[in-house]
Amino acid sequence: MKEKTNLQVCIIGGGASGLVAAISAARLGASVTILEQMDRVGKKILATGNGRCNLTNKNVTIEQFHGKNPKFIYGAFGQFSVEQTLNFFEMLGITHKIEEEKVYPFSDQASSVLDVLRYEVNQLGIKEICGAQVIEIIPMKTKFELHLKEEKILYADKVILATGGKASPQLGSNGSGFALAEKLGHTVITPFPALVQLHLKSPFLKRLKGVKFKGEAGIYKHEQCLRKEKGEILFTDYGISGPPILQLSRLASQALHQGETPWIKLNLFPQISYEEMDLLLQTRWGYEPEKPLDFSLVGLINKRLIPVILSEAGITQLQKPCGQVTNKERKKLLKILTNWALPIVGTQSWSQAQVTAGGVHTKEIDPKTMESKIIPNLYFAGEIMDIDGDCGGFNLQWAWSSGYIAGKWSASS
Ligand SMILES: Cc1cc2nc3c(=O)[nH]c(=O)nc-3n(C[C@H](O)[C@H](O)[C@H](O)COP(=O)(O)OP(=O)(O)OC[C@H]3O[C@@H](n4cnc5c(N)ncnc54)[C@H](O)[C@@H]3O)c2cc1C
Known part of the structure; x- marks a missing residue:
């Protein structure tokens, strides 16, 4: 069934990077919709840090990041640093504590991180559509045609791919984002499980x-x-x-x-x-x-x-x-x-892995804006890209920073 709904900024994937991308785009005045294939957003956030959410690390350096070009992180971290991330969460209500450089919410509850993100999403009028699995993205002259598994078609001016990688598919990230990116002409470095x-x-x-x-x-x-x-x-x-x-x-x-x-x-x-x-x-x-x-x-x-x-x-x-x-x-x-x-x-298998190594080649993405160099108005956020971090809060920091930047530039350009 064709539905002529037109979305301004459409975020595919309501995980850590997608939620922050949505907030940053909406704060700049964009009309934002999140399409999430699971029955609710942020399932993986709830599992992070053994349920405590190690949300970042006080000592983030390039050495903790991997991929074909780890320097790619500088673009996002330069615009949304650890300090800015902590401030962002503090303003949402997450007071933090530090244990051996690892940062946790003072509540020790990963659910509190998801709760405040969802509260802000709500406050900003961001539309969340759950049970919406995107199976194809077709770039048209000025828009994208988004095909959902449920035989629905939506249109969007800007698309942010925030589908995660392949690690822990039971929490949503089943690698479908890689297929979407490849179909759009992007190169995907063969993924393999990390932190496993x-x-x-x-x-x-x-x-x-x-x-x-x-x-x-x-x-x-x-x-x-x-x-x-x-x-x-x-x-x-x-x-x-x-x-x-x-x-x-x-x-x-x-x-x-x-x-x-x-x-x-x-x-x-x-x-x-x-x-x-x-x-x-x-x-x-x-x-x-x-x-x-x-x-x-x-x-x-x-x-x-x-x-x-x-x-x-x-x-x-x-x-x-x-x-x-x-x-x-x-x-x-x-x-x-x-x-x-x-x-x-x-x-151990993908279902035990915490992170995906490999992913969309960063040489095809602008490090300052997270915009595709192949398809204009297509952006990437989080683990879908060929960047993975060590254990210790680095992967979520990458999701927050890249998500924030993708949201910001998708709403400003
Ligand atoms: C058990 C566990 C514990 C972890 N603990 C920590 C920790 O304490 N600190 C840390 O820094 N990192 C941790 N990580 C890693 C961190 O959670 C991830 O790196 C981060 O969540 C990645 O964010 P993301 O937004 O890129 O992807 P995800 O959080 O995986 O979100 C992707 C979302 O996209 C949705 N999606 C996928 N494909 C489609 C589609 N086609 N259509 C619609 N929706 C789609 C998925 O359902 C999912 O909700 C942990 C990971 C796991 C599995």
């Missing part, structure tokens, strides 16, 4: 499920260390998880995507040197040389890890008196304790 748990191929995983330790993980490709991160690491039945692993996962995912086998190397004792660890073992074994080897490690290492670590070190006699451990065996054990190498064979 890693799959290991090791026979002991079932036995270690749930074991946690505070250590250091490094990601390696061809024996070259690409990045290291410290924090709580968790073994699962499929592999490994925890904040340091999520932080390293983009590099692993990228290597896998290129057909390579990356490795993770774990250090269970990053706070002390190899030599100190060696001395520590020898001192322990010196106290009671008759103690069974496996029991001699109780109190030092999680008990469920002990048999696995000894077996990984090639020590089969777990109960031999610790005083009889040979130098060669001690060296092998030290290697596992400080540099335990495990091959990464995959990642």
Whole structure:
């Protein structure tokens, strides 16, 4: 059914970037409509930061952003910085607090972030149409024809594509924006999951499920260390998880995507040197040389890890008196304790991923306005673009900044 409704600025996707784009365009006087395919807007916002919404980070630098051209972020961040974002949210009612540079709403509720955004959307008279999935965008002479799955056609002067990527499709972002962008002539860098748990191929995983330790993980490709991160690491039945692993996962995912086998190397004792660890073992074994080897490690290492670590070190006699451990065996054990190498064979699926790496090539987008260089009056906002950030509030900051700018320029030009 053709409907001759004409929308001035139409935002496809009511996520973090789409909501802020709508607010910024409407504040400049534009008549704005959000088309959202889910039954309500902002579903992903509710899931962010484990329900607390890590809305930004006090220390945003280019190093935390990835893609073919991370410098692309300067255009948006120069016009809508972290300070401006915090001020924007403060004016909406979100007082913030900072925990290790990560910014959270004082309420500790992601729902409060969505509530204030929706309140402002309402106040500004922005139209929200939910259950509206856009399946095709046809650029005409001066307008866009938007085809909805529900066999409805709408017209718009300006379109902002804010459909997100492919991560967590259960929250709305199912990658359909990439198909829309490609059909409009844009290049999409093949997406792969980032900020995602890693799959290991090791026979002991079932036995270690749930074991946690505070250590250091490094990601390696061809024996070259690409990045290291410290924090709580968790073994699962499929592999490994925890904040340091999520932080390293983009590099692993990228290597896998290129057909390579990356490795993770774990250090269970990053706070002390190899030599100190060696001395520590020898001192322990010196106290009671008759103690069974496996029991001699109780109190030092999680008990469920002990048999696995000894077996990984090639020590089969777990109960031999610790005083009889040979130098060669001690060296092998030290290697596992400080540099335990495990091959990464995959990642969890898109439904577990928090972010999409890849997306619409930024060389085809004006960094100052977020307008397409291919189709005039078409804008992009958020994760649909080939920009992704580390864990820590960087992805939402990208969504807020790029959304604000896309909204501003779509309403001003
Ligand atoms: C579990 C989880 C926790 C996270 N926690 C944090 C955190 O604490 N801090 C942080 O910085 N980042 C976090 N992120 C990442 C962050 O949420 C995203 O980067 C950000 O939400 C991206 O915003 P966006 O607007 O680009 O896309 P999205 O928020 O994904 O929104 C896209 C919207 O577009 C809609 N849509 C898609 N296609 C269509 C279509 N064809 N027609 C109509 N509508 C469409 C979708 O339904 C969706 O509502 C987290 C992500 C997840 C999954």
